[in-house]
Amino acid sequence: MAARTAAPEKRPGFFSQLRTLFRFTREAYPWLPYVLAGILLVGIGLGVLIGFLLPPVAVWSVILWGVTGLMLGILAALMTMTRLSSTAMYKKIDGMPGAAGHVLSTSLGRKWQSGDMPVGINPKTQEAVYRAIGRGGVVIVGEGARGRLTRLVNEERSKVQRVAQGVPVTVLYVGHGDDEVPIGKLPSTIKALPNAIDRGTMAAVIKRVESVSQSLASLPIPKGIDPTRARAPRPR
Numbered sequence: 001m002a003a004r005t006a007a008p009e010k011r012p013g014f015f016s017q018l019r020t021l022f023r024f025t026r027e028a029y030p031w032l033p034y035v036l037a038g039i040l041l042v043g044i045g046l047g048v049l050i051g052f053l054l055p056p057v058a059v060w061s062v063i064l065w066g067v068t069g070l071m072l073g074i075l076a077a078l079m080t081m082t083r084l085s086s087t088a089m090y091k092k093i094d095g096m097p098g099a100a101g102h103v104l105s106t107s108l109g110r111k112w113q114s115g116d117m118p119v120g121i122n123p124k125t126q127e128a129v130y131r132a133i134g135r136g137g138v139v140i141v142g143e144g145a146r147g148r149l150t151r152l153v154n155e156e157r158s159k160v161q162r163v164a165q166g167v168p169v170t171v172l173y174v175g176h177g178d179d180e181v182p183i184g185k186l187p188s189t190i191k192a193l194p195n196a197i198d199r200g201t202m203a204a205v206i207k208r209v210e211s212v213s214q215s216l217a218s219l220p221i222p223k224g225i226d227p228t229r230a231r232a233p234r235p236r
Contacts, residue, residue: 021085028088036077043073090184097126099183100143100174104132107187111135113206118143119213120152129156133206136193137168141186146173163208168196 012020026032047069051062093099101116108114112134120129127144129152138160142149157169170193173180181189197205 021081025081025085025088028091029084032081032084036081039077039080040070040073043069043071043076045069047072087184090182094183097128097143100141100186101128101130103183103186104130104141104190108132108134108190112139112190120156122148122152127152129153131156131160131209132190133202133209134190134193135195135197135199135202136190137170137196138164138205138209139170139172139190139193142171142173146175146177146180149173159212160209163212164205167201167205 022032029035044066047065047067048062050069051057051065054061054065090103093102098116101114101118104112104114105116112132114130114132118128119131121127122144125144125148127142127148129149130141130143132139132141140153140156140160142153153171157171160167160169170190172186172189174183174186176182
């Protein structure tokens with residue numbers, strides 16, 4: 001009997017992902033189709049204009065410049081839709097438990113290491129603390145009521161300072177109040193921190209901090225956000 005082989009998972013194609021991205025973004029911005037159409041028309045118009053301004057003026061030259069403008073317009077439209085989809089995603093998850101972890105794990109880039117699981121959590125109230133380590137040092141992010149986060153934040157800061165002396169520790173609170181960072185500005189706020197340690201020190205800090213981190217496997221995960229569904233789909 002022939003061995004049973006598992007069929008490889010069929011991933012959605014480029015145009016399927018593009019269509020999903022468009023629908024996701026249009027839910028937040030109903031005027032999206034008009035903006036994209038306007039960008040395409042502007043690109044074509046600029047291309048045709050250049051074709052008439054640059055000698056020799058010929059039909060084939062105008063057509064080629066028009067096509068070039070169309071290609072640039074498509075590129076600009078895709079960039080605009082991608083940026084708007086990120087903003088729509090932030091709006092959708094704003095205030096949901098687990099949003100900070102999702103943003104930290106997907107939006108910081110290679111210079112930072114973080115995960116979507118909290119390093120400290122209050123199981124009753126779902127206040128959670130997340131941690132990111134990068135060239136800017138260690139960042140502790142509190143999500144929830146600020147007053148109830150004090151103990152969790154202080155515990156995590158003490159743990160980090162105990163094993164990574166001299167490394168700057170920055171505490172951020174997600175929210176819309178005074179001295180709080182909106183979820184949409186969390187990645188840019190962290191990336192704006194000045195470099196304080198080199199890559200070798202960063203790797204050592206990650207290893208030390210993780211070695212003393214307590215496992216949270218037995219604690220309930222904050223409910224309210226599914227990172228696989230909240231992320232804005234992107235064409236590949």
